[in-house]
Amino acid sequence: MDVMLPYTLKNMSKVIKELIIEQGLVQLNGETFFKGDTNETVTFLKSLYKHIGLKYGKFFKMDSLCKLGFLATEILLDGVEDIKTETDEVALVFANASSSLNTDVNYQNSIAEIPSPAVFVYTLPNIVIGEISIRHKFYGEHMFFIQEKYNKEELLKYTDSLFAETQTKFAVVGWLEMGMNNEYSAQLMLCSK
Amino acid sequence: MGSAVMIIVGANNIISPLGWTSEENYKNVIAGKSGISIQDNTELSDAAFPVALIDNNILATALDANMDIKGYSRLEQLSILSLKEVVSSVDVKSPETGFIFSTTKGNVEYLNSDAGNQGLYLAHTAQNIADYFGFVSTPYVISNACISGVAALVTAKRLISSGIYNNVVILGADILSKFVVSGFQSFQSLSAEPCKPYDANRDGLSLGEAVASVVISKTDGQVKNGAVELVNGAISNDANHISGPSRTGEGLFRAIQQTLKDGGNVDVISSHGTATPYNDDMESHAISRSGFSEVPVSGLKGYFGHTLGAAGVLESIISICGLKENKIIATKGLQQQGVVEPITVATENITAPIRGLLKLMSGFGGCNAAVYFKKHE
Amino acid sequence: MSELKEELKAKLIEQLNLEDFEVSDIEDNDPLFADEGLALDSIDALEIIVLLEKEYGIKLDDPKKGKDIMQSVQTLADFIEKNRK
Numbered sequence: 001m002d003v004m005l006p007y008t009l010k011n012m013s014k015v016i017k018e019l020i021i022e023q024g025l026v027q028l029n030g031e032t033f034f035k036g037d038t039n040e041t042v043t044f045l046k047s048l049y050k051h052i053g054l055k056y057g058k059f060f061k062m063d064s065l066c067k068l069g070f071l072a073t074e075i076l077l078d079g080v081e082d083i084k085t086e087t088d089e090v091a092l093v094f095a096n097a098s099s100s101l102n103t104d105v106n107y108q109n110s111i112a113e114i115p116s117p118a119v120f121v122y123t124l125p126n127i128v129i130g131e132i133s134i135r136h137k138f139y140g141e142h143m144f145f146i147q148e149k150y151n152k153e154e155l156l157k158y159t160d161s162l163f164a165e166t167q168t169k170f171a172v173v174g175w176l177e178m179g180m181n182n183e184y185s186a187q188l189m190l191c192s193k
Numbered sequence: 194m195g196s197a198v199m200i201i202v203g204a205n206n207i208i209s210p211l212g213w214t215s216e217e218n219y220k221n222v223i224a225g226k227s228g229i230s231i232q233d234n235t236e237l238s239d240a241a242f243p244v245a246l247i248d249n250n251i252l253a254t255a256l257d258a259n260m261d262i263k264g265y266s267r268l269e270q271l272s273i274l275s276l277k278e279v280v281s282s283v284d285v286k287s288p289e290t291g292f293i294f295s296t297t298k299g300n301v302e303y304l305n306s307d308a309g310n311q312g313l314y315l316a317h318t319a320q321n322i323a324d325y326f327g328f329v330s331t332p333y334v335i336s337n338a339c340i341s342g343v344a345a346l347v348t349a350k351r352l353i354s355s356g357i358y359n360n361v362v363i364l365g366a367d368i369l370s371k372f373v374v375s376g377f378q379s380f381q382s383l384s385a386e387p388c389k390p391y392d393a394n395r396d397g398l399s400l401g402e403a404v405a406s407v408v409i410s411k412t413d414g415q416v417k418n419g420a421v422e423l424v425n426g427a428i429s430n431d432a433n434h435i436s437g438p439s440r441t442g443e444g445l446f447r448a449i450q451q452t453l454k455d456g457g458n459v460d461v462i463s464s465h466g467t468a469t470p471y472n473d474d475m476e477s478h479a480i481s482r483s484g485f486s487e488v489p490v491s492g493l494k495g496y497f498g499h500t501l502g503a504a505g506v507l508e509s510i511i512s513i514c515g516l517k518e519n520k521i522i523a524t525k526g527l528q529q530q531g532v533v534e535p536i537t538v539a540t541e542n543i544t545a546p547i548r549g550l551l552k553l554m555s556g557f558g559g560c561n562a563a564v565y566f567k568k569h570e
Numbered sequence: 571m572s573e574l575k576e577e578l579k580a581k582l583i584e585q586l587n588l589e590d591f592e593v594s595d596i597e598d599n600d601p602l603f604a605d606e607g608l609a610l611d612s613i614d615a616l617e618i619i620v621l622l623e624k625e626y627g628i629k630l631d632d633p634k635k636g637k638d639i640m641q642s643v644q645t646l647a648d649f650i651e652k653n654r655k
Contacts, residue, residue, distance in 0.1 A: 118614070
């Protein structure tokens with residue numbers, strides 16, 4: 001799984017692996033990793049969870065954005081032996097357009113009855129960073145940016161500054177979108193210094 | 194790796210219940226005034242509660258003098274008013290001037306009234322504000338819970354060090370809505386009285402509204418005495434729980450270590466100090482583990498409440514005013530200190546030489562941030 | 571009482587998204603918050619307070635009492651029996 005892609009960016013971030021999750025399809029380094037029976041977001045994410053064979057009870061408590069980011073990172077980091085747990089060396093740099101609006105709508109609907117704390121906690125986009133950090137014991141640099149549409153360049157510029165100025169040696173970088181109507185897209189890169 | 198360029202803090206503004214300029218806010222803080230009062234506002238909460246709200250009558254007066262922004266949302270109006278003077282110190286038409294918008298919930302109240310509104314999208318809101326002033330560079334939008342404002346300062350420093358920008362204008366803004374207030378209520382995080390940071394009887398936070406803006410610039414080293422340098426900053430995660438802070442202050446401790454890896458005199462700590470039982474205990478761990486048990490800790494939530502995405506920018510500006518004037522600001526609301534680890538929380542304003550200031554922030558998602566400012570002398 | 575306990579187990583599984591559990595997996599005296607039990611956390615505790623209000627009309631005014639009430643399904647059921655309207 002440790003395929004070096006045939007390109008290096010003009011800056012200092014080297015892309016080691018790439019993952020795309022869209023339309024019920026998971027592609028790792030351009031090859032199909034998993035194809036779901038359905039594109040329906042909740043069912044698809046659950047089937048992907050089952051597919052990777054992980055037992056992680058907290059997964060079912062997550063909102064859809066967290067499930068997407070959690071699974072994407074899980075697949076991207078699988079088999080990368082240089083990345084250890086309990087580390088400051090892995091940065092998480094994500095962006096999307098809808099922030100946490102997918103869950104914001106659910107929370108807004110709960111206010112009329114009894115507001116749900118378990119929903120409210122997910123009304124911040126950076127919670128997915130917390131979920132991934134807890135799973136892998138990543139203490140490192142992290143950031144959630146909001147962009148009108150995926151601006152890879154902007155994220156890589158920031159990632160470069162992490163490689164230059166912080167203890168970061170690896171970074172999971174990219175797009176984690178979960179729209180108001182459950183439309184999803186993950187486009188992540190594993191970068192190294 | 195230290196960078197050769199010196200990065201300094203420039204023009205700034207704060208709009209809060211304590212005033213409409215940084216100077217007015219700082220003056221009221223030093224005078225011990227608080228923006229928190231019991232408000233009976235059914236748009237925010239069924240029962241009256243202590244909160245720091247920006248006065249809509251003052252906003253209305255400001256709008257009369259700025260008719261061209263009447264069509265914007267309340268958050269955008271306040272943001273534009275805060276930035277108006279501040280941006281005059283930079284060239285917004287230069288691609289070397291960046292703009293960072295820090296917020297947690299932006300215009301989230303549209304979910305209740307106008308769910309199709311594009312203003313729900315934070316990048317759209319940022320672009321609206323940027324376009325008003327004519328910024329040519331694309332705004333960076335940061336939404337990292339309560340550390341957003343400090344994360345914006347750290348990001349500005351990094352983008353300047355990397356040579357991407359010469360100047361960065363940072364805007365931190367959050368206003369209150371039933372969405373936000375009911376959420377903190379559901380977490381049982383709100384105190385029935387104005388918050389009491391680090392107090393033995395603290396029982397929760399008070400929320401506040403604020404908009405704050407600041408320019409961060411690269412200089413050639415020819416800076417005046419008294420100029421404040423943004424030296425370094427770092428962000429770290431607890432890797433422990435998505436809402437509860439680490440019991441050992443793990444992430445905050447690491448953020449402090451990274452921020453000060455090249456040394457620095459810390460004469461005052463401008464802390465997060467939300468007045469929730471766990472946050473303040475967590476900070477006492479991180480501060481004492483860092484060897485700063487004797488360094489005065491100044492928490493500002495008793496003046497402004499917790500202003501969420503604005504907090505890191507607002508509290509940095511107020512603490513920088515103190516740094517310039519050699520004032521350690523009292524932690525308002527504290528009567529009897531009661532946190533698990535030994536720290537020295539300032540209970541009154543103290544005049545003392547201050548060389549450097551450490552600003553701390555922590556938030557949901559286990560995130561922690563620190564930034565270190567130094568006075569040029 | 572045993573009917574209430576079974577109902578409570580089902581509601582906890584649903585409300586707290588405990589997908590790895592079946593009603594039959596949960597013993598009446600299993601600790602709710604310990605790893606050898608249901609391994610619930612502070613957000614779950616807040617959500618149980620919501621559940622008590624929504625399903626049984628019980629408002630927990632003093633959240634500090636929550637600790638004693640939320641030991642197990644048994645203690646929760648005892649509390650509901652005593653307080654429900």
